[in-house]
Amino acid sequence: MRASVLSDWLAQRLDRGSAQPVYRQLHKLLQQAILSRELPAGARVPSSRLLAAELGIARNTVTQVYEQLVLEGYVTSATGRGTFVADTSPDEIVGATEIGSMQVRKNSDVSGAVLPGGAVATNSQIARVAESLAVAAPGVSTASGPEAVAAAHPQRPTARALSARGARLIGSAGVSKRQGGAFMPGVPDVSRFPARVWTRLHNKYWRSLRPDLLTYAPGGGLALLRHVLADYLRTSRSVRCSPEQIIITTGIHQSIDLAVRLLSDPGDTIWTEDPCYWGVRSVLHVSGLNTRPIAVDSEGLNPSPADFAAPPPRLMLVTPSHQYPLGMVMSLARRRMLLEYARQHQCWIIEDDYDSEFRYGSRPLASLQGLDTAGQVIYVGSFGKTLFPGLRVGYLVAPQALAESFATASAELYREGQLLQQAVLAEFIAEGHFTSHIRKMRALYGQRRQVLLDAVSRRYGDALPAMGGDAGLHVVMQLPEGSDDRAVAEAALARNIVVRPLSGYYSSRERANPGLLIGYACVPDEEIAPAFETLGEAIDTTLPLLA
Incomplete structure (x- = not known):
């Protein structure tokens, strides 16, 4: 393709008044033309000096674009021979006789593309290519990669259909586009968060610039946070735990996901409260578990004779301190019944203690985990409602025998970080600001x-x-x-x-x-x-x- 033809086509589409830099516009235009195969494989592109002069832009801009295209594999460059469009199409679907598969003879001094057999493309053929480019790309497009190919070939699907599991998740999704305002449930007043204290602690750690806080988290999370959190949970929630049993997560969802992955297999049964939190239900659906909804009454989870007659579940998920969403508290008799049933049938109980700190007129209730003597309760909580949702720090208390496995699995699956945030949170708790x-x-x-x-x-x-x-x-x-x-x-x-x-x-x-x-x-x-x-x-x- 002659420089004048290509430069005219580019000049018509470059928007000099756009906020998008000319460099990025030029890169996207050339990328789109190559991906759509309208700028054929093997075509020689003009020199950076010539194209810059034709477009009236700095040569460095064109040079940078060419270098980027080389790095991305769209063009190849050889000293003394020029820059050529690379063949980016799979061999089995590239037509040998199409103009899109033009090849350049590397030993030829040509200013345009060469057709198979050695014939140089005529000006009219090049013009038709330019005309087709104008149809395929009427303006500057930000699409690249598969999207650009799909734009030139709309009959090709951009992605496969969702899996049955994915479709079920999306079909039952309960997430809201709004995350605040009257009367959004479950969202704290973040405007009252003690930002000055948090900022002071945050700046303290940044000034020290400790490299060990800028890398991946060790299994289970920052040791300091696990220690202060263990003290807090023992005092305020009657949770029986050591620091080694605490696994720092990104919140309730991840804590439950981790417990489900380690303690069950697809097809296993889990008892859930009915009604229950939609987010937890989504986590369970994608895990492949068979959920058995158990009705709740004024005393909490209330299994029927039919529930007890069925094969026992592998897991049970409950919110005993404040049932979500109805709000009742599980009675002591019902708690003891649930713990005994779990002991007899070797079930695991996941206790979701999502907002127990906020009780009005009475002290927060002791945890179900604190009554567990068989080590079959996994206790999960979060700082999302007590501090602010965007903190994305939660925790899981694993049974002593499984603590090391949970820590290893957390590091293996999620590759956690945010140690600086965890250090700030630990000091925030230790100095008494949290309570x-x-x-x-x-x-x-x-x-x-x-x-x-x-x-x-x-x-x-x-x-x-x-x-x-x-x-x-x-x-x-x-x-x-x-x-x-x-x-x-x-x-x-x-x-x-x-x-x-x-x-x-x-x-x-x-x-x-x-x-x-x-x-x-x-x-x-x-x-x-x-x-x-x-x-x-x-x-x-x-x-x-x-x-």
Whole structure:
């Protein structure tokens, strides 16, 4: 291809007023032309001096583009012979007689591509190639790689269809596009986080620039954090553990994923509460486990005679201190029953203790793990609600006999890091800032909880009772039987209010009770009542019998 033809085509598409640098535009244009095979394999590209002069840009810019294309394998370059388009197509699908497979004779002094057999492409052929480029690339494209090929050949799929497991995960996904505002459940007030203290500790470690904090984490996480966390859990949650039993993770999801991977095989059965947290259910679905939903009552997990008659599960997943999402506390009798059943049948219990620090009017309850004498409870927790969700630090307390295996598996599977963050967190806990922050936030959330309950009572009285408000960061407002809580949630979202439909937490619609999860922790006091009035409008509009 002659320089004038190529340069004219490029000049028409380079946007000199764009925020995107000319270097990147030129690189993408040449890359796209090569990938689409409109700039044929074997074609000689103009020298950097000539192309720069034709385009009116710096020669260094063209040189850098050519060097990048060489590194990426799009072109080849030989001193004294020039730069040529590389053949990037698989041999078996490249047509030997197509213009896209033109080959250059390396011993020829040519200014254009050479057809098979030695004939030099004519100006009209080159012009047709340029014309087809104009059709294939009407403007500057940021696509590269497979995307650019797909753009030139739209009949080719860019990716295979999702697996059955992937489709099931996406089809039942409960993640929200909104992560804050009234009334997003489970989100703390991050504006009250003691940022100055955290920044001081963070800067302290950065100034010391310890290399051992900038590498991969050892199995289980930073030793200092494991030690201070063991002290905290023993004191505040009655967890029986040594530092060696604690595995630092990125949160509840990863902790449960690790336990499931080490303690079960695909096809094994796990008992889950019904309803339960959608995120945990997704982790279990992709693991290949057979989930058996167990109904809950006022005392927590309540297995039926049919559940006991079935083959025992390999795992049980429970939230005994504050059932999610309904909020009841598992009774001592039910806890002892569950531990005895697990001991007799060699089951593992995963205890999800996600927000036990926030109880209003009473002290936090002791953990189920603290009652375990057989070493069959895996205790998991997180700092996402006590500090801030973006911290992404959680923990798992493994039984003593399995602690080393859990630490090894964590390092093998997840290759953790964030040691600097863990060091800051460890000192934050050791200096007493963590417990002080929890005390302040417990008082704040308790006050906001009461403001919300008052707003519910003023508008609906006893018609729509709120439950589960003795702990945590949300309440559940019950709706009349047969109500469409999903429609209410959609109507609320249209008014910029976020609530979650309770029915989405059940294993099936047939077993579901309608209701709304209403979070209050991240909503300023003065905004709660007006926001609830807006939510009330959505409820009354969707469920006119309540109006």
